[in-house]
Amino acid sequence: MSLGRLDNFIGFRLRRIQNYLSSAFTAESVALGLRPGEFSALAVIAANPGVSQGTLAREVGLDKSAAVAVIDDLERLRLAERRRLTADRRRHALYVTGDGEAALDRLFAKLETVERDVLNALSPDDLQVLSSLLDRIYHSCFRQDA
Amino acid sequence: MSLGRLDNFIGFRLRRIQNYLSSAFTAESVALGLRPGEFSALAVIAANPGVSQGTLAREVGLDKSAAVAVIDDLERLRLAERRRLTADRRRHALYVTGDGEAALDRLFAKLETVERDVLNALSPDDLQVLSSLLDRIYHSCFRQDA
DNA sequence: TATTGTTATACTCTATAACTATA
DNA sequence: TATAGTTATAGAGTATAACAATA
Numbered sequence: 001m002s003l004g005r006l007d008n009f010i011g012f013r014l015r016r017i018q019n020y021l022s023s024a025f026t027a028e029s030v031a032l033g034l035r036p037g038e039f040s041a042l043a044v045i046a047a048n049p050g051v052s053q054g055t056l057a058r059e060v061g062l063d064k065s066a067a068v069a070v071i072d073d074l075e076r077l078r079l080a081e082r083r084r085l086t087a088d089r090r091r092h093a094l095y096v097t098g099d100g101e102a103a104l105d106r107l108f109a110k111l112e113t114v115e116r117d118v119l120n121a122l123s124p125d126d127l128q129v130l131s132s133l134l135d136r137i138y139h140s141c142f143r144q145d146a
Numbered sequence: 147m148s149l150g151r152l153d154n155f156i157g158f159r160l161r162r163i164q165n166y167l168s169s170a171f172t173a174e175s176v177a178l179g180l181r182p183g184e185f186s187a188l189a190v191i192a193a194n195p196g197v198s199q200g201t202l203a204r205e206v207g208l209d210k211s212a213a214v215a216v217i218d219d220l221e222r223l224r225l226a227e228r229r230r231l232t233a234d235r236r237r238h239a240l241y242v243t244g245d246g247e248a249a250l251d252r253l254f255a256k257l258e259t260v261e262r263d264v265l266n267a268l269s270p271d272d273l274q275v276l277s278s279l280l281d282r283i284y285h286s287c288f289r290q291d292a
Numbered sequence: 293t294a295t296t297g298t299t300a301t302a303c304t305c306t307a308t309a310a311c312t313a314t315a
Numbered sequence: 316t317a318t319a320g321t322t323a324t325a326g327a328g329t330a331t332a333a334c335a336a337t338a
Contacts, residue, residue: 001190001194001197001201001206002193002194002207003189003190003193004189004190004192004193004194005189005192005193005250005254005278006186006189006193009257009258009261010261010265010273010276010280011167011168011171011257011261011264012186013162013277013280013281014160014163014164014167014280016260016284017162017280017283017284017287018160018161018164019207020159020287021160021252022157022161025157026271034212035327035328036328037186037328040152040158043150043151043152044147044149044150044152046150046151046246047148047149047150047151047152048147048148048150051147052296052297053296053297054295054296055147056298059147059149060259061165062329063201063329063331064246064296064297064298065297065298065299065300065329065330065331065332066328066329066330067297068297068298069328069335074196078159082312088295088296088338089295089296089337090295090296090297090336090337090338091295091296091337092296092297092326095333104151105162108151111155111157112329115155115156115157115269118157118283118286118287119156119281119283120286121282121285122282122283124280126279126282127156128278129279130156130274130276130280131156131159133268133272133275133276133279134156134159134160134163134276135159136268136272136284137264137265137267137268138159138162138163139267140264141163141264142268145218148325170293171300172314181305182305183305197299198319198320199319199320200318200319200320208306209306209308209322210319210320211306211307211308211309211320211321211323212305212307214320214321214322227334233313234314234318234319235313235315236313236314236315236318236319236320237314237318237319237320238319260322293322293338294337294338295336295338296335296336296337296338297334297335297336298327298333298334298335298336299332299333299334299335300331300332300333300334301330301331301332301333302329302330302331302332303328303329303330303331304327304329304330305326305327305328305329305330306318306325306326306328307324307325307326307327308323308324308325308326309322309323309324309325310321310322310323310324311320311321311322311323312319312320312321312322313318313319313320313321314317314318314319314320315316315317315318315319
C-alpha cells in the first residue's frame, strides 16, 4: 500500500505519530475513568489554580458548553472542584483536589513512558533538536496568545 | 495561561501543531463537499488504483462499515467509483475519476499552502531535518506494516 | 446590554453486530 | 465455513442556540 502524494507532507506524518502516542496514552486515561480531553483539562487547571471555565475552555480548545460536561465529570470523580467567586458571582474558579494531583502524577508518569517508547529511535541530542524545531513552529503559529 | 507540565511533552506540541494544520485544511476540504477523512481516502485510492474497500479501510484507519459511507460519498460526488471484480464478485475495486484527480490537485495545492504558512518559521534545511527526524520515529513505530 | 455558566438539541463519528452475496 | 461489503443501531463527541443569574 502506497500513500502516494500524501507521503510528502509533514502534517500527515505528524498525525500518524500523534495518533499512535494518543491511543497508547488513552488506555491509561480511561483506566482512571477519564474520557479523552479530560486529562489535559485537569492538567491545565493544575497549572492555573482558580482559572475560570471559559478561559479553560478556550485554552484546551473546548466549547464552553462542552467544558461543563468535562468539569462535571472531574467533580464527580473528585479530581477537581468548582468554587463560586465572591468578586464575580457568575464565575466559577476551578481547582484540582489532592486526588486530582495524585491522578496527574500517575498520568504524567504514563505519558513519559509512552513518549519514551515512541521516541526511542532518537538520541537525546536528536530529541533536543526535534523539540526546538517544534517550538519554533509552535511559537510562529500561536504567538498571538491571550 | 500556563500549560504546566503538559508543556514538557513533545506529543502535546505535535497535537497543537497538527490541530492547527488540519483545521486550516478542513475548510478547503468541506468547500469541495468532502468530510474530514474523505480526502485521505481519495488520495490513497489515487495512489493505489483498484484497491479494495477493506484494504483502504485498514490503511486509512477506518472501520469497513465507515468506509462504505465514505465511498458512497465519493461516488455521489463523482470523485471515485466502485467496479465489481469479475475474479471475485464479492470485491469492489476502487478508482479515482477525472473529477477526482482534479479535486486532488486542488486539495494538494491547498495542503502545500497551509504547510508553507505553518512551517515558514523553518528554513528548508530545518524542514529537511524535521522531516527526517519524524521519519525515523515513524519507521520505528510502524515498521511492522502490512 | 453583555458575560458566565447551564441546558437542550441536533448533527456527526465511531464501534458493533447482524445480514447478503459470494467464495 | 469464511470473507467483502452492506445495513442498522447505539454511544460518544461536537456545535448551536436558548436560557438564568449576574455584572
